[in-house]
Amino acid sequence: MALPKRRHSRARGRKRRTHWTITPLNVIECSHCHEFRLPHHICPACGYYDGRQVLSKKEEA
Ligand SMILES: [Zn+2]
Structure with a gap:
């Protein structure tokens, strides 16, 4: 394995981590059950998306 010749300065390492x-x-x-959900995602609480049920919850379990 190649080894780095010089140690990077603290500033250089910190500058790289500014994008972290x-x-x-x-x-x-959610417009149906008013639970929090991610935009453009099916609601995990009620399975609704765009005003209709997409996922059936608890029926198959
Ligand atoms: Zn919902």
């Missing part, structure tokens, strides 16, 4: 920031999760309220 996490974006806060964008959650919206």
